[in-house]
Amino acid sequence: MTNPQIQANAMEIDVLNEVCAKADAARIAQAQLAQTNTQRKNELLNVIADALDSRAGEIAAANAIDMQEAAEHGMDAGKLDRLKFDVSRVNAAAQGVRHVATLPDPIGEIVRGYHLDNGLRLEQARVPIGVLGMIYEARPNVTVDVASLCIKSGNAVLLRGGHAAERTNAATLGIIADVLREYGYDPALIASVDEYGRQGATAMMQAQGHIDLLIPRGGAGLIQAVVQNSKVPVIETGAGNVHIYVDQTGDQNKAIPIILNAKTQRVGVCNATEKLLVHQGIAETFLPQAAAALAAANVEMHADERAYAIIDKAGIDGVELMHATDEDWDTEYLALKIGIKVVDSLNEAIEHINRHSTGHTESIIAEDYSAIEEFTSRIDSAVVMVNASTRFTDGGVFGFGAELGISTQKMHARGPMGLREMTTTKWIGYGTGQVRA
Amino acid sequence: MTNPQIQANAMEIDVLNEVCAKADAARIAQAQLAQTNTQRKNELLNVIADALDSRAGEIAAANAIDMQEAAEHGMDAGKLDRLKFDVSRVNAAAQGVRHVATLPDPIGEIVRGYHLDNGLRLEQARVPIGVLGMIYEARPNVTVDVASLCIKSGNAVLLRGGHAAERTNAATLGIIADVLREYGYDPALIASVDEYGRQGATAMMQAQGHIDLLIPRGGAGLIQAVVQNSKVPVIETGAGNVHIYVDQTGDQNKAIPIILNAKTQRVGVCNATEKLLVHQGIAETFLPQAAAALAAANVEMHADERAYAIIDKAGIDGVELMHATDEDWDTEYLALKIGIKVVDSLNEAIEHINRHSTGHTESIIAEDYSAIEEFTSRIDSAVVMVNASTRFTDGGVFGFGAELGISTQKMHARGPMGLREMTTTKWIGYGTGQVRA
Incomplete structure (x- = not known):
C-alpha cells in the first residue's frame, strides 16, 4: 500500500521537474531569440500572423468544442463571450500580432551611458528578462497577445491558461510552434503547461x-x-477598486460624462470606476444630477449617510439606492454598482483613496490648480487622471500596442505593461586595461 | 499549562503586528517626506551629517562596547574591521551623507511624456517606492548610507542590522531620530526592528x-x-561567482594586471574575481605567466586538468596548485583562491559562465571585435566588462554616490542600486473631459 499523501507529493515533484525542464528548454530557445535582430523578429511575427489567419478554422473548431463544454458547465454569458475565439476574432488577434511587429523594439536601447574618469566607457542597455511564466483566465486572445509580445521583446514564456480554453490554446500554440520550427526556432520558446492542469501553475510558483x-x-x-x-x-x-473624486471646483459638465463613461462604458474591467467621492461643498447640487444619470444607466448606488440623504430627497425615478457598509469601500464590484461618499475636504478624499484603493487608477474632476497638484502628487496609485475617464488606463490606449497586464504594485513595472516593461538591463563597461586603485 | 508551540506562535504574531505597525507609521512619515522638495531634503541631510560629526563620540563609545563583545565572542579580524565605527569612520560616513545631498534627486523626473490623439497629456514620473525593509550584516556605515539614500529618494525604511552592531546602530539611529524630530519629521521614517532580534527579520518577510x-x-x-x-x-x-575570460586574442599585458587586481585588490567582496577561463590557443604561453603572478600574490589555484598540467610543468616557485572539483565552479571563495579552466572556444567560455555564474560581473580580455561583441551580447550577468577589472562594479565607482547593494537578479533593478533604483513611477493623465469611445 502506498501512502496517498506521499504519492501526491511524488506526483507534484514529477510535475515540478517537468515544468523546470520546460523552463530550461525555454531558456535555451530564448538565448537564440535574444541574438535575433529586430527585422527577423518582425518577419517571424508577420509569418505567425499569416499562419493564424490561414489556419483560423482549426482554432475556431477547437474553440467551438471549448465553448460548448463551457456552456454545458453553466459558464455565464460574459465569460463565454471572452472565451469565444471564432474566425473573425482569430483574424483580429492576427492583426494584433502584425501591430506588435510595427512597434519599436525596446531591446538594445541604451538607457544610460557615460565615461568614468579613468576612461572606462559604461553603457546600460535593455535586454530581455529571460523566461516568463503567465497564469491567466480563459481568454484565448491573451495567448496570442502574450506570445507576440514575448517574441518581440526576446523573451520565452510558459503559459497556463484557463482550463475552459485548453483546446483553443492548444490549437493556437500548435500553429505558433509549427511556424517557429519551420523558421529554425525552437518551439520550446512559447510553451504551455496546461497538460499538468492546476499542478502546472503550482509548479511554476x-x-x-x-x-x-x-x-x-x-x-x-x-x-x-x-x-x-x-x-x-x-x-x-x-x-x-478605482475612484473618481469630484472636487468643489469640479466642472459638472465634465464630471457627469466622465463618471458615466468610467462606470458604464464597459463593466467588469479593472479600469472601470467603482467609487465616487464628492466634496461636501458641491454635493447638494451635484449629487442629484449624477444620481439621475447613473439611475438612467441602471447603476445601483451604495451611498454613505450624507450621499443617501441627498439622493433620496431628490426623488429620482427608478433610482436603486441603498446604504453603503464598511465593506463597500474595499469592494471591486465589477458590476453596475457604485459606492458614493461625501467628503469634507480634498484631504479626506486623498486619505480615503490611499486607504481603500488597490492602487490601479483614480481620477479627480476639478478646475482648481492647487487641488489638482495636491491630488496628483499625494495619490499613491499607478495612474492618476485629471478631468478624464479612468477607462484610459490601458496599454493599447497608452500606445504600447498589446499589453501583458496592468501592474498594481511598485516593483519593476507600474501601470500598463508593454514591451519595455518586459525588459531588464545589462551594464557593459568598455575598457583599455583599467584596474581599480 | 500552555502549549509552548502556541506560545511561540503568539509571540511571533505579536512581533508581526508590531513590525506592521512600525511599517504603517513609516508609511505616514514617508507620505510627508514625499511632499518635501529637494532643497529641504538636502538641508536635512546636511544637518544629519553635522549631528553625526558633533556626536561621533557617542557612536564610537557604543561601538567600542560592541567591538569588545564581538571580540570576546571570537569574531574574526575581517568582520571586526567592518564592525569598527570609531570617530574617524563616523566622520567619513557623515561626509558620505553630505555627498548624497549633492547628488541629483531622481524624484519627479519625467521618464516619458506624450499626448494621446484625443489630447490627453500623459506623463510617467518617478516617485518614491514607499517603505523599504533592509536586512544586513554588522556594518554600521551601511546604516548611515541607507538612511541617507532613503531620505534623498523620499523613502522610509525599517532596518535589521547584524546583531553584533546593535548598540552602534541604536546610537546612530538615535541621533538621526533627534534631527528628524527637531526639523518636524516623524522619526518613524528611519526605524529599527533590532528590538525583536531575529523575529524582526522574519516579521518583515x-x-x-x-x-x-x-x-x-x-x-x-x-x-x-x-x-x-x-x-x-x-x-x-x-x-x-565572478569570471574573467582571456580570449586567444587577449593582450597579456592587460590581462595579468587585470586578473591580479580583480582577484587580490580586495578579497572577500562580491566583485572580486573567483574564476579564470583561458582559451586553449593562448593557454600554453599565458597560464605560466598568470600563475606566476598569482603565486607571487599568494593566490591558491584550483585548476582543471589542462590548466593543472600547464602550470605544474612551469615549475613556479611557491605555487599552491590543486585539482579543481566540480564544486569549485559554483563556489564563491571570498578568499585568496581562484579556479582556473582551459576552454576550447569562446562559446565554451560563454556557456560555462552562463551555467555557473551568479549573474554579478564577468570580464573578457580580448582584442578581437567579434569575440567581444559575442561575449557582451550573450553573457547573462548584471555587468560585463571588456578589458577592465571586475572590481569596478560598484555604485560609488559608477557615480551613484552610496549604494544600497548590487542586484544580481533581473526584476526592478540589476547591478549597483543607487537613488534611481529606489524609485517607482506614477502615470499622470491631464485631460479636459476626455471619455473613452
Whole structure:
C-alpha cells in the first residue's frame, strides 16, 4: 500500500521537474531569440500572423468544442463571450500580432551611458528578462497577445491558461510552434503547461531559478494566492477598486460624462470606476444630477449617510439606492454598482483613496490648480487622471500596442505593461586595461 | 499549562503586528517626506551629517562596547574591521551623507511624456517606492548610507542590522531620530526592528502590504532564506561567482594586471574575481605567466586538468596548485583562491559562465571585435566588462554616490542600486473631459 499523501507529493515533484525542464528548454530557445535582430523578429511575427489567419478554422473548431463544454458547465454569458475565439476574432488577434511587429523594439536601447574618469566607457542597455511564466483566465486572445509580445521583446514564456480554453490554446500554440520550427526556432520558446492542469501553475510558483518572473492575471483570489505562495518573483496585476473624486471646483459638465463613461462604458474591467467621492461643498447640487444619470444607466448606488440623504430627497425615478457598509469601500464590484461618499475636504478624499484603493487608477474632476497638484502628487496609485475617464488606463490606449497586464504594485513595472516593461538591463563597461586603485 | 508551540506562535504574531505597525507609521512619515522638495531634503541631510560629526563620540563609545563583545565572542579580524565605527569612520560616513545631498534627486523626473490623439497629456514620473525593509550584516556605515539614500529618494525604511552592531546602530539611529524630530519629521521614517532580534527579520518577510520591498544583504544563506520565505517582494543582492575570460586574442599585458587586481585588490567582496577561463590557443604561453603572478600574490589555484598540467610543468616557485572539483565552479571563495579552466572556444567560455555564474560581473580580455561583441551580447550577468577589472562594479565607482547593494537578479533593478533604483513611477493623465469611445 502506498501512502496517498506521499504519492501526491511524488506526483507534484514529477510535475515540478517537468515544468523546470520546460523552463530550461525555454531558456535555451530564448538565448537564440535574444541574438535575433529586430527585422527577423518582425518577419517571424508577420509569418505567425499569416499562419493564424490561414489556419483560423482549426482554432475556431477547437474553440467551438471549448465553448460548448463551457456552456454545458453553466459558464455565464460574459465569460463565454471572452472565451469565444471564432474566425473573425482569430483574424483580429492576427492583426494584433502584425501591430506588435510595427512597434519599436525596446531591446538594445541604451538607457544610460557615460565615461568614468579613468576612461572606462559604461553603457546600460535593455535586454530581455529571460523566461516568463503567465497564469491567466480563459481568454484565448491573451495567448496570442502574450506570445507576440514575448517574441518581440526576446523573451520565452510558459503559459497556463484557463482550463475552459485548453483546446483553443492548444490549437493556437500548435500553429505558433509549427511556424517557429519551420523558421529554425525552437518551439520550446512559447510553451504551455496546461497538460499538468492546476499542478502546472503550482509548479511554476516553485520553479525559482528556472522562471524569472511570474505574472498572474485574473481574479483577486488567484493573484493573492500566487503572491503568497510563489518563490518566483511576481508582478501583481489588475485589481481595480478605482475612484473618481469630484472636487468643489469640479466642472459638472465634465464630471457627469466622465463618471458615466468610467462606470458604464464597459463593466467588469479593472479600469472601470467603482467609487465616487464628492466634496461636501458641491454635493447638494451635484449629487442629484449624477444620481439621475447613473439611475438612467441602471447603476445601483451604495451611498454613505450624507450621499443617501441627498439622493433620496431628490426623488429620482427608478433610482436603486441603498446604504453603503464598511465593506463597500474595499469592494471591486465589477458590476453596475457604485459606492458614493461625501467628503469634507480634498484631504479626506486623498486619505480615503490611499486607504481603500488597490492602487490601479483614480481620477479627480476639478478646475482648481492647487487641488489638482495636491491630488496628483499625494495619490499613491499607478495612474492618476485629471478631468478624464479612468477607462484610459490601458496599454493599447497608452500606445504600447498589446499589453501583458496592468501592474498594481511598485516593483519593476507600474501601470500598463508593454514591451519595455518586459525588459531588464545589462551594464557593459568598455575598457583599455583599467584596474581599480 | 500552555502549549509552548502556541506560545511561540503568539509571540511571533505579536512581533508581526508590531513590525506592521512600525511599517504603517513609516508609511505616514514617508507620505510627508514625499511632499518635501529637494532643497529641504538636502538641508536635512546636511544637518544629519553635522549631528553625526558633533556626536561621533557617542557612536564610537557604543561601538567600542560592541567591538569588545564581538571580540570576546571570537569574531574574526575581517568582520571586526567592518564592525569598527570609531570617530574617524563616523566622520567619513557623515561626509558620505553630505555627498548624497549633492547628488541629483531622481524624484519627479519625467521618464516619458506624450499626448494621446484625443489630447490627453500623459506623463510617467518617478516617485518614491514607499517603505523599504533592509536586512544586513554588522556594518554600521551601511546604516548611515541607507538612511541617507532613503531620505534623498523620499523613502522610509525599517532596518535589521547584524546583531553584533546593535548598540552602534541604536546610537546612530538615535541621533538621526533627534534631527528628524527637531526639523518636524516623524522619526518613524528611519526605524529599527533590532528590538525583536531575529523575529524582526522574519516579521518583515511576512509584512506583505506593509513593506513594499525587502533587500537582504549578507551571506548567500541569508539571501536565499529571504528569497524562499518572503511574501514581500525581494531584491537579491551581492552573491558574486565572478569570471574573467582571456580570449586567444587577449593582450597579456592587460590581462595579468587585470586578473591580479580583480582577484587580490580586495578579497572577500562580491566583485572580486573567483574564476579564470583561458582559451586553449593562448593557454600554453599565458597560464605560466598568470600563475606566476598569482603565486607571487599568494593566490591558491584550483585548476582543471589542462590548466593543472600547464602550470605544474612551469615549475613556479611557491605555487599552491590543486585539482579543481566540480564544486569549485559554483563556489564563491571570498578568499585568496581562484579556479582556473582551459576552454576550447569562446562559446565554451560563454556557456560555462552562463551555467555557473551568479549573474554579478564577468570580464573578457580580448582584442578581437567579434569575440567581444559575442561575449557582451550573450553573457547573462548584471555587468560585463571588456578589458577592465571586475572590481569596478560598484555604485560609488559608477557615480551613484552610496549604494544600497548590487542586484544580481533581473526584476526592478540589476547591478549597483543607487537613488534611481529606489524609485517607482506614477502615470499622470491631464485631460479636459476626455471619455473613452
